Amino acid sequence: MAEPSNSGGSIVSGVAGRYASALFELAQETGAIDAVAADLSTFEALLAESEDLRRLVGSPVFSAEEQMSAITAILAAAKIGGVAANFIKLVASKRRLFLLPAMIRGYRALVAQAKGIVSARVSVAEAPSEALLAEIRTAIAQAAGAEIDLEVKVDPALIGGLVVRVGSRMIDASLRTKLNSIRLAMKEVR
Incomplete structure (x- = not known):
């Protein structure tokens, strides 16, 4: 698949952009673009509501295991599953949770571009x-x-x-x- 572009260049860049691109390609292959977008929006709303969740996502003091455990419980409680849940767990396991808001913005930009x-x-x-x-x-x-x-x-x-x-x-x-x-x-x- 050709890389999404905007005036010849990628519309997402950096580590967050690479994760967003990978998620978009996976969602596209599985036919789950809208479902993933909805789940990411749900998680983003939780992030906006909870100072504790923002601290968990943004703070390097939590270990990967602590982040994984908390994120798994939060995803289950919010009924976020499938590709989006697996993606968020992967990001937590790679200690990149602090980049998740940028990854979500990148994913949205790719979805918007694909849909015109x-x-x-x-x-x-x-x-x-x-x-x-x-x-x-x-x-x-x-x-x-x-x-x-x-x-x-x-x-x-x-x-x-x-x-x-x-x-x-x-x-x-x-x-x-x-x-x-x-x-x-x-x-x-x-």
Whole structure:
């Protein structure tokens, strides 16, 4: 299988990227891409919720055996099995658990690339309604000509409007930027 690429280069790199690529290839061969993605998302949610789990994953003081034992129990309790569970256990046994969040991001990037999904990030001053969110998603999908994986970030400093990032492109239609532009124009007039 050809290595996934983005403009001729790999979209994931380093140790975490190699693990993510290996996991993606295995998930692809076994037809479990979406199941693995769902299980990794479940584990990532557990990681976000638990300071103890973050400490277990990130701290070098725990031995491989301690990490394996704890991870095995956590995976069983969370009902994470199959390829994702075996992968997480392998990572723990190799003392690379601290790289797991980067591996998960790398896996997601490979899945998105394989499915032709474009990542977009929208920053807004306040949480949008579901109807507005659907309009934003539709507009970005039409502009990008692809399915969108939308991340919404609330940033009250924007005052109003929104900032959209799709790949390397950014559209800043925030009130903060408009006010700053007016402020600069007023200084130039003096």
